[in-house]
Amino acid sequence: MSEKTKLTYADAGVDIAEGAAAVEKMKAYVQETFTKGVLGGLGGFGGLFELDLEGYKKPVLVSGTDGVGTKLKIAFLTDVHDSTGIDLVAMCVNDILVQGAKPLFFLDYIATGRISSDKVADIVKGIAEGCKQSGASLIGGETAEMPGFYSDDEYDIAGFTVGIVEKEKIIDGSKIKEGDVLIGLPSTGIHSNGYSLVRKLFFDVLNMNVSDHVDELGMTLGEALITPTKIYVKEVLEILANHSVSGMVHVTGGGFTENIPRVLPEGLGADIAMGSWEMNPLFPLIQEKGNIDESEMFKTFNMGIGFILAVDPSEADAMMKTIEKSGEKAYKIGTVTKGEGVRYIK
Template sequence: MKEKKLTYKDSGVDIEAGYESVKLMKKYVKKTFTKGVVSDIGGFGGLFAINKDDYDEPILVSGTDGVGTKLKIAFMMDKHDTVGEDCVAMCVNDVLCQGAKPLFFLDYIATGKLEPRKASDIVKGVSNGCIKAGVALIGGETAEMPDFYSEGEYDIAGFTVGIVDKKNIIDGKDIKKGDVLIGLPSSGVHSNGFSLVRKLFFKIKGYKIDKYIDELGTTLGEELIKPTRIYVNPVYDLIKKFNIKGISHITGGGFYENIPRMLPEGLKAVINTKVIERPPIFDVIKRLGNIEIDEMYSTFNMGIGLVLAVSEDEVDSVINTLKDKNEKAYIIGQITKGKGGVELCH
C-alpha cells in the first residue's frame, strides 16, 4: 500500500479557505480607502502617502489594542460583525488623545479553523469602524492556527497610525487649576471589564445570553455586544478650533487609571458623579454584583467614554459646537491642586 502524502490541509490549515476569506473581505476593505492609500490588498505591506504640505513638523502617533473577553459575547451570540468596530475604536480613540488624526489601520485575526464567512463578518465590522473614524484599512493578517484556539473561537487585534503637527501635540502639560472637564457619553460597557461582566451574569447569576432584562429594554446579549463609540470625527474638529488641553479615553481601569494619564504633577481631577448619566447596564451590574461604587469607577467607563480638559472660558463654545453636531456633552468636573489623580464626589 502506497503511503499517503501529507498535506498542509491534513494538519488543519486550509489554504483555499484563506483565499475565499480574502475574496469575501475585499468589498469591505475597499470601502475604507482614502486618498492617501497607494496600495491594494495582497501586498506584503500597506502603503500610505502623507501630504507633507499639511504639516510643519509631522509626528506619527501609533496605537494598538484588541477587544478582550468581549469576544466571548460574540461567540455566545454567534454574531461577529461588530467586534471589529470595537477593535478600531480602541485604537483610534487612543491616538486621538494625543491630538492625532488617525490615518490607517491594520488588523490581525487568528483562529483555530478558518471560516470564510465568519472572517468576512469580522472584517465587515472593522470596515464599519474605519469608515466612522475616517481611516483606511490598508492591510491585515488572517492566521489559521489548529489546536491553538477552541472550536469556533478567534482573537482579533488592531494597529493604527495617526499624524499630528509637533506644535499641536496634546500631552496635558498646559492643564492648570480651574480648567474644566467635559464628558462625552459612552454607548455602554464598550470593551473593558468583560471578565467581571461575564463572571457576574453567566457564572454567578446563570443568565443566558438571550435573557430579556426589563431595565435594559433589550436582551443581555444585545446590550453587551454594542460597539465601542468612535470619537474621532467630532473631537478632531474640536482640536482644530479650540485649545483642547487634555483628552482621556476611559478604558480599562476606568476613571481612576485613565484620567490621571493626562494630568501634570500636582493637579487632580474632581469629578461630580451625580451629573453623569449612567446607562442602565451599569446600575444592573452594580446591583446584581453588590459592587462598591468606587470599584465600578475603577473598572468601567460608567457612561463617559471620553473626557476633555479645556479652559473655563472655552467650555460653553466647545459644548455648543458638539451640540451643533448632535453630540451630547456636559461638564463633569474640574481641575484643582492636589495629589491622588482623581477625586470622585458621589
C-alpha cells in the same frame, strides 16, 4: 504510517481554500475604506500609504495598538462578529486621538483555530466600518489559521493604527491647570473593558443567557453587551479645529480612577461631580446585581463616559455648544484640582 500515505496542509487542519475565500469576501469592505493616500490594493506583502504633508510644518506620526479582550466571548455566544471589528478600531484610534492625532491607516490581525470565510468576512466588515467612522484606510492585515492552538469556533483579533499630528499641536496634558473643566462625551455602554467581571456576574453568578431580555435595559443581555465601542474621532477633531484643549482621556481599562491621572501634571487631581451625566442603565444594574463597591465600578468601567476633555473654563460653554450643534451630547463632569488622584463628589 504507510509509505504511500501523503499528508497535506489540510490534513493538519489548515484550509487554504477557505482562507482564499475569506480574502475574496472581505475585498469590497476593505476597498470602501481607501483614501487617496492608499497605493496598491489588497493582497500585497505590505500596505503602502503615501503621506500628504500639505499644511504640516513638522508632522509627527502617532501609533497605537490594542485588542478587544474577553468581550470576544460575547461575540462567540451571540454569533455577532461585525461589532467586534468596530471595537478593535475604536480601541486603537481613540487612543491616538488623545494626543490630537488624525488616523491615517489601520491594519488587523485575526487568529483562529479554523477559518470560516463568512465569520472572517463579518469581522473585517466591522473593521472596515470602524475605519470609515474614523477616516482611516484599512491597508493590510493577517488571518492566521492555527489548529490546535485555538479552538475551531473561537478567534482573537488585534489592531494597529498610525495617525498624524502637527508637532506644536500635540496634546500631552502638560498645559492642564487647576480650575480646568472636564467635559465628558458619553459612551455607548461598557465598550471593551471590564468584561471578565461582567461575564463572571451575569453568566456564573446570575446564571443568565445572552438571549434573556432585561427590562431595565429594554433589550436582551447579549444585545447590551455586544454594543460596539463609540469612535470619537470626527467629533473630537471638529472640537480641536475650533477650540483649545489642554488634555484628553480615553476611558478604557482602569476607568476614571486610573485613566484621568495619566494626563494630569504632577500635583493635580480631579473632582468628579457624581450625577452630572446621564448614565447608561447597564452600570447601575451591574453594581446592584453584583453588590459591587462604587470605587470598584469607577476603576473598572467607563461608567457612561468614554472620552474626557480638559479645557479652560473660558472655553467650556462654547465647546459645549459646538458639540451640541453636531448632534452629540456632552456633560460638564468635574474640575481639575490641587492634590493628586480622582475624588468623587456627591
